Amino acid sequence: MGYRPTIGLEIHVELSTASKMFCGCPNHFGDPPNSNVCPVCLGMPGVLPTMNRQAYEYAVLMGLALNCRIATFTKWDRKGYYYPDLPKNYQISQYDLPLSSNGYIDLLVNGQTKRIGITRAHLEEDAGKNVHDLPGCTGVDLNRAGVPLLEIVSEPDMNSVPEVMAYARSMRQLVRYLNISQANMQQGHMRFEPNISLWVFDDAEPDGGHYTPIVEVKNLNSFRSLERTVAFEIDRQAGQWQADPDGYRMDKMSKQNRGWDDVREVTVYQRHKEEADEYRYFPEPDLLPVEIDDAWLGRIKAQLPELPIARYARFRKEFGLDEKLTTLLTSERGTADYFEAVVQAGASPHRAANLIQSQGLRLANERGTDVAGLGISAERLAGLCKLADEDKVSATTAAGIFQAMLESDDPPEKIAQDRNLMQVSDTSALEAIVAEVLSENGKAVADYKSGGKKAKKARSFILGQVMQRSKGQANPKVAGELIDRKVLGQT
Ligand SMILES: [Zn+2]
Numbered sequence: 001m002g003y004r005p006t007i008g009l010e011i012h013v014e015l016s017t018a019s020k021m022f023c024g025c026p027n028h029f030g031d032p033p034n035s036n037v038c039p040v041c042l043g044m045p046g047v048l049p050t051m052n053r054q055a056y057e058y059a060v061l062m063g064l065a066l067n068c069r070i071a072t073f074t075k076w077d078r079k080g081y082y083y084p085d086l087p088k089n090y091q092i093s094q095y096d097l098p099l100s101s102n103g104y105i106d107l108l109v110n111g112q113t114k115r116i117g118i119t120r121a122h123l124e125e126d127a128g129k130n131v132h133d134l135p136g137c138t139g140v141d142l143n144r145a146g147v148p149l150l151e152i153v154s155e156p157d158m159n160s161v162p163e164v165m166a167y168a169r170s171m172r173q174l175v176r177y178l179n180i181s182q183a184n185m186q187q188g189h190m191r192f193e194p195n196i197s198l199w200v201f202d203d204a205e206p207d208g209g210h211y212t213p214i215v216e217v218k219n220l221n222s223f224r225s226l227e228r229t230v231a232f233e234i235d236r237q238a239g240q241w242q243a244d245p246d247g248y249r250m251d252k253m254s255k256q257n258r259g260w261d262d263v264r265e266v267t268v269y270q271r272h273k274e275e276a277d278e279y280r281y282f283p284e285p286d287l288l289p290v291e292i293d294d295a296w297l298g299r300i301k302a303q304l305p306e307l308p309i310a311r312y313a314r315f316r317k318e319f320g321l322d323e324k325l326t327t328l329l330t331s332e333r334g335t336a337d338y339f340e341a342v343v344q345a346g347a348s349p350h351r352a353a354n355l356i357q358s359q360g361l362r363l364a365n366e367r368g369t370d371v372a373g374l375g376i377s378a379e380r381l382a383g384l385c386k387l388a389d390e391d392k393v394s395a396t397t398a399a400g401i402f403q404a405m406l407e408s409d410d411p412p413e414k415i416a417q418d419r420n421l422m423q424v425s426d427t428s429a430l431e432a433i434v435a436e437v438l439s440e441n442g443k444a445v446a447d448y449k450s451g452g453k454k455a456k457k458a459r460s461f462i463l464g465q466v467m468q469r470s471k472g473q474a475n476p477k478v479a480g481e482l483i484d485r486k487v488l489g490q491t
Helices: 053-065 162-175 225-245 294-301 308-319 323-330 333-344 349-366 378-389 395-409 414-417 426-439 442-450 455-469 478-486
Strands: 002-014 077-080 089-093 101-108 112-125 129-134 135-139 148-154 190-202 205-211 215-216 256-261 266-274
Touching: 002 162, 002 378, 053 101, 053 148, 053 162, 053 294, 089 112, 101 162, 112 162, 135 162, 162 190, 162 308, 190 225, 205 266, 215 426, 225 256, 225 266, 225 414, 294 395, 294 426, 308 333, 308 349, 323 349, 333 349, 333 378, 349 378, 349 395, 378 395, 378 414, 395 414, 426 442, 426 455, 426 478, 442 455, 442 478, 455 478
Parallel strands: 215 256
Antiparallel strands: 002 148, 002 190, 077 089, 101 112, 112 148, 129 135, 190 205, 190 215, 256 266
């Protein structure tokens, strides 16, 4: 007997619209509690919601990026809940007619492509937040109530922790590429709910087998907790099945919800899962259905950028970059755009990629920005790449100039000249220095010329003298060639 984890993932993504889903309140994190509220998102009786068109377009854009079928007709539904952070006692969502369905996303897992089905992606509104850090009571902050929330439901196509993580990270990358969410985990912009069960099978009977009861783990708000939760649940369910092979199976036990205890690093039982009809879904009477025509859909389609996996493949092919460098450069759209602009401006792809990796990403990270946010234009960086490609500055010096460019608007060539960092490759200038050094070091010249044991050491010594006299600016390759020619008569 063996088992294979079977995992589906629901992801909630807050969309970065200016205002909320059904009212004009600002969609803005971090403001004083209950400052971004109005009668609509407070759930006062008799108010009328109005749909945020931008949020709808963002959701359709994501549906397109996930290769979904986009519904031409959708409606809104009320999903009944009673929670302190949901004063309306219902959430406006999409039940039987989601705006997108039947899609997929391709992931790269350990160099292999894996396709994960997307069941549906629909829009709804977020709830408020209970605040537990007040002395002696719990507060309710409704600034988040009504923020547009995109729920993306996958098929149970993932079979391992690395696949779940690749899927979750690809979703974050995708919403950032589309510029529809900042996907900032610390601000709760993305939350995960994995559905986990094991397919238990007998090797001798490939058609036989059964599932362990499905467990849904609610509200995970970090990649770390997602990773640990899934790994923990796989082990826990395997243990349960081994202890009770006949009873611990989906057809004998209902689904359950569990929560993740971050301190003890275990999942804990919450309740048996409610079935959909317990939410008392019914059509939202205050909102019109949405009909999307070809012209509107066409305008949204036109906004689709090149998606991460396509861009990755193109960078590998077009620029001949390795997997690691390509992954880094395409991880964020802004970095990929910047890199391409630098190449467009005349830099060699390898030089540009290496400088962005070794200097750009590091410095951007230190300053809490992205590469483009460092304020070095693509043209200036291309100028630096060209200096290095033409051997006018060494690779080490190029790294130093990159940093200096953060503080100066001068062209890289001027920075190099002002700081005496240009390599001297000009043979006439170097020839004079080489001639001087050779005339002053007769013994070393003789040793080198003799070709004996001391020759190699003597050549290094002479080259060292030339480098010193040029104050480190001689191009070592050109200087070495000059020395060889003068001493050995080689061309
Ligand atoms: Zn409001």
